[in-house]
Amino acid sequence: MKYFTNACPAPGAGLILPRVKKSGRIIIPRKTIYRLSIYLRCLARLKENGLDTVSSEALAKAAGVKPTQLRKDLACFGTFGTRGLGYDVTELSSRIADELGTSRLQPVILVGVGNLGLALLSYRGFEKEGFEIIAAFDANPRRPRNKQIAQPILGMDVMPKFIAEHGVKMAILSVPAPSAQEVANHLVECGVAGILNFAPIVLTVPEDVMANNVNLAIELENLSYFIRE
Amino acid sequence: MKYFTNACPAPGAGLILPRVKKSGRIIIPRKTIYRLSIYLRCLARLKENGLDTVSSEALAKAAGVKPTQLRKDLACFGTFGTRGLGYDVTELSSRIADELGTSRLQPVILVGVGNLGLALLSYRGFEKEGFEIIAAFDANPRRPRNKQIAQPILGMDVMPKFIAEHGVKMAILSVPAPSAQEVANHLVECGVAGILNFAPIVLTVPEDVMANNVNLAIELENLSYFIRE
DNA sequence: AAGCGTTTGTGAAATATTTCACAATATTTC
DNA sequence: GAAATATTGTGAAATATTTCACAAACGCTT
Incomplete structure (x- = not known):
C-alpha cells in the first residue's frame, strides 16, 4: 500500500524550526505539532461519519502520512491506543486538543x-x-x-x-x-x-x-x- | 551573534515532504526551495535600498537563517559569490528567480x-x-x-x-x-x-x-x- | 605586487526526522 | 479457552538537514 501524496501543509511550516523548549515537559517537534492539527481534523470527520474507533493505518491514510509516523507522533505525549483494535476517536480527539491547547476558545x-x-x-x-x-x-x-x-x-x-x-x-x-x-x-x-x-x-x-x-x-x-x- | 528568531514559514510547508525528484537535475530539498523564495524577497528589499552586493551573513540575518545555511542552499544550484566580497544582489536575484521558475509571469x-x-x-x-x-x-x-x-x-x-x-x-x-x-x-x-x-x-x-x-x-x-x- | 583582512564553498560532524522491524498485547473466532 | 488475527508502541536503522570548521580565493591597501 502506498501512502504517498504530494499534499503538504501550509507554506511557512517548514522553514525555520527552533527547538521546542517547554520547561518540564517533553519536547514535541514542530512538525509533529502541525500534524497533530491535521489528525484532529481527520478525527472530526471520522466522528461525523459515525466511527467510534480508528486504526493508525486508516487515520494515517486520511491525514496523508505513514502509520508509523502517526504512532510516533502520538507517542510524544502518551499512549492511548488499544492493540488489536485501534484508537477511540473521541478520546484521541480530546487528548490531542488538550495537548494543542485548543480545548478552550x-x-x-x-x-x-x-x-x-x-x-x-x-x-x-x-x-x-x-x-x-x-x-x-x-x-x-x-x-x-x-x-x-x-x-x-x-x-x-x-x-x-x-x-x-x-x-x-x-x-x-x-x-x-x-x-x-x-x-x-x-x-x-x-x-x-x-x-x-x-x-x-x-x-x-x-x-x-x-x-x-x-x-x-x-x-x-x-x-x-x-x-x- | 545570534540569528535565532521564532519566525517560521507558513503552515503547511513542513508536514509531508516528498523527495524532490527532478529527472536529470540536482535534487533541491523542499525546505531550501522555501528559503530561496525568502532570500529573493530580502534581495528585492536590499536592491530598493541601493545595495549592490551583500554578504551571506547580512542576507542570512535579513532572512532569519544562519549564514552557513544560506550558502549551502545556494550551493544546490551553482556558485555565484565572490570570496572576500559577497554576492551581487542583482545577479543572485535573477539566478534564484530562474531556479524557482518565477522569472516569467x-x-x-x-x-x-x-x-x-x-x-x-x-x-x-x-x-x-x-x-x-x-x-x-x-x-x-x-x-x-x-x-x-x-x-x-x-x-x-x-x-x-x-x-x-x-x-x-x-x-x-x-x-x-x-x-x-x-x-x-x-x-x-x-x-x-x-x-x-x-x-x-x-x-x-x-x-x-x-x-x-x-x-x-x-x-x-x-x-x-x-x-x- | 605582496600582504592582510574578508568571505565564500564544502567535506565532515552533529543533529533531527522518518522509517523499519518486531515484540507486546489486545480482540475475535472457533 | 486456546489459537488466529490485528494493531499498537518502540528501539534501532536509515535518511535528511543543519551546523561546524577551515581551506581557498578574492579585493583592498600600501
Whole structure:
C-alpha cells in the first residue's frame, strides 16, 4: 500500500524550526505539532461519519502520512491506543486538543484592515475551529461600506487597553510590509505571545513570542518550481 | 551573534515532504526551495535600498537563517559569490528567480468565489511577485455587488476550455471542504499541475501534481500550542 | 605586487526526522 | 479457552538537514 501524496501543509511550516523548549515537559517537534492539527481534523470527520474507533493505518491514510509516523507522533505525549483494535476517536480527539491547547476558545485580534485583513474578518472559518476574531485594529479605522463585519474596527491607540482587558494572547497581522515589524513590536509590548503574520517580511520577535508566517506569494512560487517540466 | 528568531514559514510547508525528484537535475530539498523564495524577497528589499552586493551573513540575518545555511542552499544550484566580497544582489536575484521558475509571469486561476476566494481576488499582492489571477470560477458565478473585481467570474463548465486556451498550470482552490477533492480532480484532468489549496482537507493528487495547503485554522492552532504557559 | 583582512564553498560532524522491524498485547473466532 | 488475527508502541536503522570548521580565493591597501 502506498501512502504517498504530494499534499503538504501550509507554506511557512517548514522553514525555520527552533527547538521546542517547554520547561518540564517533553519536547514535541514542530512538525509533529502541525500534524497533530491535521489528525484532529481527520478525527472530526471520522466522528461525523459515525466511527467510534480508528486504526493508525486508516487515520494515517486520511491525514496523508505513514502509520508509523502517526504512532510516533502520538507517542510524544502518551499512549492511548488499544492493540488489536485501534484508537477511540473521541478520546484521541480530546487528548490531542488538550495537548494543542485548543480545548478552550481563544480570543484573537486582527491588526491591519486592508484588503486581506477585511477578507479574513469576513471569513467564518475560524469559529468552528476554536478561535474567534473579537476585534480589528487599524491606523485608520473606518468601517467599510457594503460589508457585513461583525467585529468592531478600532484605532491603534485603544489596542493596549483592549488586549489587557480581554486577555488577548494571539494576533493576526495583516498590515503592509513596511509597518509590520513596528506593529509586531507594539503587539509584543502589549503582551501578545503568538502572531500570525501575513506581511511578506521576516519578523524578529523575542524568544518567548512565536510568529508564524503565511505568505501566499511564496506558496505560489513554491508551486511554480515544482511544476516546471 | 545570534540569528535565532521564532519566525517560521507558513503552515503547511513542513508536514509531508516528498523527495524532490527532478529527472536529470540536482535534487533541491523542499525546505531550501522555501528559503530561496525568502532570500529573493530580502534581495528585492536590499536592491530598493541601493545595495549592490551583500554578504551571506547580512542576507542570512535579513532572512532569519544562519549564514552557513544560506550558502549551502545556494550551493544546490551553482556558485555565484565572490570570496572576500559577497554576492551581487542583482545577479543572485535573477539566478534564484530562474531556479524557482518565477522569472516569467505565471497565469493563475482561482476556483471557488466565496468569502475567502473573493478576498484573494481583490488582493493585489500577487502581481508584483510574478503571478496574476486571470480568472475565477464558481459553480454559481454571479458577480458580487459592491466589489471592484477586475477578473471575470466564470462558470465551471467553461473551465476546461479556458485552461487549455490560456495554458494555465496553477490554480488556487478556495471551495468548501466537501467539494474540494472533486474540484481538484477536475483541475488535474484539465492539466493543472500545481494547486494551492485553502480547503481544510488533505488532497490526494497524482505524483506529478503538486498540492500545497494553506490552512489558517491550523496556523492559529499551532500558535496556541506554543503560547501555552 | 605582496600582504592582510574578508568571505565564500564544502567535506565532515552533529543533529533531527522518518522509517523499519518486531515484540507486546489486545480482540475475535472457533 | 486456546489459537488466529490485528494493531499498537518502540528501539534501532536509515535518511535528511543543519551546523561546524577551515581551506581557498578574492579585493583592498600600501
